[in-house]
Amino acid sequence: MVSTVRNPEAKQKDAQRALVVALTCQELFHLGGAEVSSSEPYAPGVAFPLLQAMQVVNERLLELNPEETLLFDVVLLAADCQQHQDRIIATTRHYGLDVSRFCFCSRDEFTHLLLRERTHLFLCTDARQVATASHTGVAAALLQPAPSRPTQQLRVLFCTDPADRPGTSQQVCQVAGLLGAMRSRLGVACGALSIILLTVQGGRESCGRALLTLRSWGLGVDEAYCLAGAPGGPALSLLAPHILFPDGSALQA
Amino acid sequence: LTMSDMKPNEAPEGDENGEEKDWAAAKAFFENLKTNKPRPPKPRYAVTIAVSSRTLFNMVAERKIYEEDGMEKYVAYQVEHENEPLKPGAAFPFVKALMTVNARLRELYPDSEELFDIVLMTNNHAQVGVRLINSINHYDLTIERFCMTGGQSPIGYLKAYMTNLYLSKDSEKVTEAIEEGIAAATMFMPETEIKLSDTQLRVAFDGDAVLFSDESEIIVKQHGLDTFFEHEREFENKPLAQGPLKCFLEALGKLQRKFYAKNERMNCPIRTFLVTARSAASSGARVLKTLRSWGLEIDEALFLAGAPKGPLLEKIKPHIFFDDQMFHIEGAKELGTIAAHVPYGIGQKYHRGKLIEQPAKDK
Numbered sequence: 062m063v064s065t066v067r068n069p070e071a072k073q074k075d076a077q078r079a080l081v082v083a084l085t086c087q088e089l090f091h092l093g094g095a096e097v098s099s100s101e102p103y104a105p106g107v108a109f110p111l112l113q114a115m116q117v118v119n120e121r122l123l124e125l126n127p128e129e130t131l132l133f134d135v136v137l138l139a140a141d142c143q144q145h146q147d148r149i150i151a152t153t154r155h156y157g158l159d160v161s162r163f164c165f166c167s168r169d170e171f172t173h174l175l176l177r178e179r180t181h182l183f184l185c186t187d188a189r190q191v192a193t194a195s196h197t198g199v200a201a202a203l204l205q206p207a208p209s210r211p212t213q214q215l216r217v218l219f220c221t222d223p224a225d226r227p228g229t230s231q232q233v234c235q236v237a238g239l240l241g242a243m244r245s246r247l248g249v250a251c252g253a254l255s256i257i258l259l260t261v262q263g264g265r266e267s268c269g270r271a272l273l274t275l276r277s278w279g280l281g282v283d284e285a286y287c288l289a290g291a292p293g294g295p296a297l298s299l300l301a302p303h304i305l306f307p308d309g310s311a312l313q314a
Numbered sequence: 315l316t317m318s319d320m321k322p323n324e325a326p327e328g329d330e331n332g333e334e335k336d337w338a339a340a341k342a343f344f345e346n347l348k349t350n351k352p353r354p355p356k357p358r359y360a361v362t363i364a365v366s367s368r369t370l371f372n373m374v375a376e377r378k379i380y381e382e383d384g385m386e387k388y389v390a391y392q393v394e395h396e397n398e399p400l401k402p403g404a405a406f407p408f409v410k411a412l413m414t415v416n417a418r419l420r421e422l423y424p425d426s427e428e429l430f431d432i433v434l435m436t437n438n439h440a441q442v443g444v445r446l447i448n449s450i451n452h453y454d455l456t457i458e459r460f461c462m463t464g465g466q467s468p469i470g471y472l473k474a475y476m477t478n479l480y481l482s483k484d485s486e487k488v489t490e491a492i493e494e495g496i497a498a499a500t501m502f503m504p505e506t507e508i509k510l511s512d513t514q515l516r517v518a519f520d521g522d523a524v525l526f527s528d529e530s531e532i533i534v535k536q537h538g539l540d541t542f543f544e545h546e547r548e549f550e551n552k553p554l555a556q557g558p559l560k561c562f563l564e565a566l567g568k569l570q571r572k573f574y575a576k577n578e579r580m581n582c583p584i585r586t587f588l589v590t591a592r593s594a595a596s597s598g599a600r601v602l603k604t605l606r607s608w609g610l611e612i613d614e615a616l617f618l619a620g621a622p623k624g625p626l627l628e629k630i631k632p633h634i635f636f637d638d639q640m641f642h643i644e645g646a647k648e649l650g651t652i653a654a655h656v657p658y659g660i661g662q663k664y665h666r667g668k669l670i671e672q673p674a675k676d677k
Contacts, residue, residue, distance in 0.1 A: 248386060249385050249386050249389050249439065249441075250384070250385040250386060252465075255464060258440065261336060261339075261340070262336070262339045262340040262343045263340075263343060264344070264354065264458030264459070265447055265450060265451075265457060265458050265460070268447075268460070269444065269447040269448075269451075272440060272443065272444055272447075273444065276441075281440075281441055282440040282441070282443075283439060283440055283441075283464040284439075284440055284462060284463055284464040284466070285440035285443050285460070285461075285462045286460070286461050286462070286471075287458065287459055287460045287461075288336065288340070288459060289340055289344075289354045289458040289459045290336055290337045290339070290340025290341060290343075290344075290354060290356070290357075291336070291337075291357045291459055291474070291475055291476075292332065292333040292336055292337075292357070292474070293332065293336045294332045294333070295473070295474040296471070296474045296475075299470045299471060299474055
């Protein structure tokens with residue numbers, strides 16, 4: 062049983078022109094352990110800094126062009142959370158979050174919902190959910206836990222390695238193109254959004270090729286790091302991305 | 315004392331598994347490549363030299379565009395010209411010399427990871443990186459690791475890449491690196507060009523406030539030369555404290571000993587020089603004894619007793635000369651030596667022997 066609720070507080074985006082990002086309720090807020098009857102707003106969850114950073118990007122884009130339609134359009138998916146519905150909506154309003162709509166459903170309707178909402182990008186900390194979404198044809202990436210030094214800048218990392226499955230899904234290309242268009246509109250000097258490329262195993266040639274590949278998809282990279290086998294852990298914790306597109310499993314434990 | 319003991323800021327405990335996995339995968343990748351390209355060494359065992367884009371290549375004209383016309387125009391210009399290789403910069407001869415040493419080391423020790431590892435460490439935007447990569451390709455430099463931070467500070471990355479020496483044009487970054495315990499120096503392009511050796515890496519170091527701490531220099535500045543001479547004689551047998559470049563000299567010494575072990579002392583492709591204003595008679599002994607107490611060798615120790623360093627360096631022809639005093643850097647540059655300023659110690663508060671007036675702090 063699926064119900065979609067628009068957020069009246071948020072300015073609705075043009076879903077045909079926006080970059081639709083789906084987040085899960087369980088990651089935006091701390092739902093667990095709370096009494097059902099309480100009306101206190103939930104505490105922020107792991108996806109909170111990401112959403113705030115996306116909001117800043119939207120603000121900058123609108124500053125440059127008040128008619129801008131290429132914005133982040135955030136959909137909050139809540140599986141098996143019907144009883145929390147009112148409180149979820151109230152919490153969103155309490156923090157003034159730019160969430161366009163809420164989708165309440167049961168767990169097995171989840172992936173169907175992603176497609177129905179024409180999600181361009183599904184973000185989640187759970188690698189298996191990310192893999193499931195990818196297989197269903199929705200571009201998905203890992204949501205990273207908040208870094209020790211939080212930043213207002215939205216940091217999107219593409220991890221590329223030569224020894225991986227060849228080819229990348231068409232959906233990822235599409236997201237890359239949309240992100241690239243956003244990045245271009247903001248201008249090189251704007252610090253609201255940073256696109257990062259990380260090559261873990263390969264060397265200069267691999268990284269160079271990846272830079273040009275992403276460019277051919279319409280995405281200009283801001284920061285590039287090539288490790289060629291140097292330890293990935295310390296580098297990744299310094300890079301502190303919000304979003305990580307894993308091209309391989311090199312960085313996953 | 316192994317090579318890995320000289321790495322500043324070790325990787326955190328518990329990450330060894332991850333480190334080993336990353337390394338093994340990269341090693342396999344490189345070994346499977348069809349080319350004869352030498353694969354990069356394991357960072358833990360290598361002597362890692364991080365060079366900035368402006369020290370590796372001559373980017374003076376492009377820098378001007380950045381300063382006068384701003385970031386957008388600068389990046390656009392670089393992208394437009396990205397298939398034109400950049401000209402060599404101040405660190406270029408040094409990097410080529412490092413590659414020469416690596417080739418010799420690989421011949422003698424084909425399975426060793428104790429090599430020079432050259433990392434490009436730049437603040438530049440990754441779109442400019444395409445031109446940098448193309449330029450590296452053009453000169454066939456063995457640089458497989460890089461950081462293009464797009465404006466972020468490189469200091470954290472210097473540690474993540476286990477850097478032993480950082481060379482940059484930006485004295486603020488260099489100062490920050492030294493404060494974090496990483497040997498670093500600001501590079502200067504010489505005014506004329508000297509033909510340098512292409513078979514031997516030649517590195518020259520000033521003594522006080524470079525290899526050694528600035529404790530003796532403080533005495534000169536505050537109490538004058540006579541006090542200094544007396545002090546050095548009195549404390550001749552007390553080793554000086556170490557300076558920011560001591561560990562780099564130590565790393566060079568480790569690699570030199572690998573050649574000696576294979577009977578290559580006469581043909582060693584690394585040669586080190588001490589070029590100090592101290593005089594052999596009155597204050598030189600302490601320096602030599604300090605080096606000995608550290609178990610370090612230096613191939614040639616040259617005591618100038620206050621004479622200018624420029625003419626001597628012109629004869630030595632080092633690929634790089636480290637000094638803490640801008641006065642000596644300028645003297646070296648004028649006569650064609652590639653000089654690198656180490657912004658450390660009391661010497662930074664003086665210019666040509668006079669204390670620099672610090673502006674009064676506003677309330």
